[in-house]
Amino acid sequence: MRASVPNRGRFITLEGPDGAGKSTQAQLVADTLRAHGKEVVTTREPGGTAVGNRLRQVLLDPQTPLQPTTETLLMFAARAEHVAHVIEPALAAGRWVVCDRFTDSTFAYQGDGRGIAKGAIETLAAFTHAHCWPDLTLCLDVPPATAAGRMQERTLDGFEREDDGFYRRVREGFLKQAAREARIVVIDGSSALEVVSKAVQHAVETFIRRTEAA
Ligand code: T5A
Secondary structure, three states: OOOOOOOOOOEEEEEOOOOOOHHHHHHHHHHHHHHOOOOEEEEEOOOOOHHHHHHHHHHHOOOOOOOHHHHHHHHHHHHHHHHHHHHHHHHHOOOEEEEEOOHHHHHHHHHHHOOOOHHHHHHHHHHHHOOOOOOEEEEEEOOHHHHHHHOOOOOOOOHHHOOHHHHHHHHHHHHHHHHHOOOEEEEEOOOOHHHHHHHHHHHHHHHHHHHHHO
């Protein structure tokens, strides 16, 4: 249904472990799309709406650790608002949406990281956004040590205080997800910034060409 609706925009997500460089590259993706004449909306998860941002504060607060089930449900509650009020209206209006994280993060963090069953996440995803899946996902892959080095200077949120084992499972989770889904392009995020940016730009331009040829 997504791509066959005339003039519908396209949905691009950036994924990967904390500190992989997603926010840095999201800007480049948006700039590349604008250079190709696309109208672009940039957003992120958890967040993107007033309610989503309030839930983000709860989810990332290191003082209030949540049960994995609660965490999963709150991610999807924020996502339901985000899809209904930001993502779907933008796509329907022909805009391209660039989103820093989406449901692949829930599979990796709450699924592989916290042990929530994949089937439960699939059910929640179908309930929340059955007809709204990314058309292209750029997954920046970095080893936990590289990511940790990049985050040394900042105050860490609840997720960023998890141990190496958690981050290894999250990274593996993203790679497993990429092996299952053709829309996911894995990019080595541990290279120098210019190298990563070049790979991201290439992936986006290839996608634009494919879309225009369809
Ligand atoms: N979460 C989210 C879930 O558990 N489940 C979910 O369903 C969802 C949606 C969000 C947290 O929520 C979790 C995952 C997250 O832990 P957040 O603060 O938004 O919290 O965290 P992130 O999305 O991970 O954002 P980060 O800022 O931590 O990481 P980014 O965006 O990947 O990295 P970025 O671009 O900010 O770069 C980090 C630093 O590295 C440098 C940058 O300049 C910056 O200083 N950098 C590089 N340095 C060297 N070489 C490169 N190639 C570099 N690229 C960037």
